[in-house]
Amino acid sequence: MKKLVLVAVISVMLVGCNNSHTSSTQPSAKIVTTNAVQSIASVEKQLPDWIKDDMVTSPLEAIVMGGDTYDAVSFCKPHDCASDFMITLTADNNKKYSMIVHVKDVPDALNTPSIYATYQYIGQPDQQVKSVFTQALSQNPNWQ
Incomplete structure (x- = not known):
């Protein structure tokens, strides 16, 4: 379980690294949360099982x-x-x-x-x- 939490934390941090542009308008929190969840799911699909498990x-x-x-x-x-x-x-x-x-x-x-x-x-x-x-x-x- 600790390993899964570690992978999730790394994924969240990597999502922050992918934000390479800035915008003068701030999107709503709901859109940001939805995009973050989609990005994490996308990264986790790319990860081999051994990273997710142990x-x-x-x-x-x-x-x-x-x-x-x-x-x-x-x-x-x-x-x-x-x-x-x-x-x-x-x-x-x-x-x-x-x-x-x-x-x-x-x-x-x-x-x-x-x-x-x-x-x-x-x-x-x-x-x-x-x-x-x-x-x-x-x-x-x-x-x-």
């Missing part, structure tokens, strides 16, 4: 890039951390971004997992943040 967490080293510092945390699927994991970055301004990585289950992926990996980004990271994700992946000595 995961293992471990902090990574803080990453400094372009004058910004990002706190990084790695989440992974229990008993399958090499194939299914997520890295979440928190920027100085408290914006959160996540990258979900799935490595195809083939023998060659043991030696070069990056070739067999697919990536899913949450929070609309720009190119600099994607570079930070690459740097976070390099903290894993098995990632090639």
Whole structure:
């Protein structure tokens, strides 16, 4: 249950990150609430089941890039951390971004997992943040 609450909180924060435009008129609270619920449902549909159900967490080293510092945390699927994991970055301004990585289950992926990996980004990271994700992946000595 705690994990589900964590995912919901991350989802709500990521919805806030997706608000990239400003408006001179304020929408009604009902519209804002409806949009937030729809966005959370959309993000949760994109998340693999292991993120919603159970995961293992471990902090990574803080990453400094372009004058910004990002706190990084790695989440992974229990008993399958090499194939299914997520890295979440928190920027100085408290914006959160996540990258979900799935490595195809083939023998060659043991030696070069990056070739067999697919990536899913949450929070609309720009190119600099994607570079930070690459740097976070390099903290894993098995990632090639």
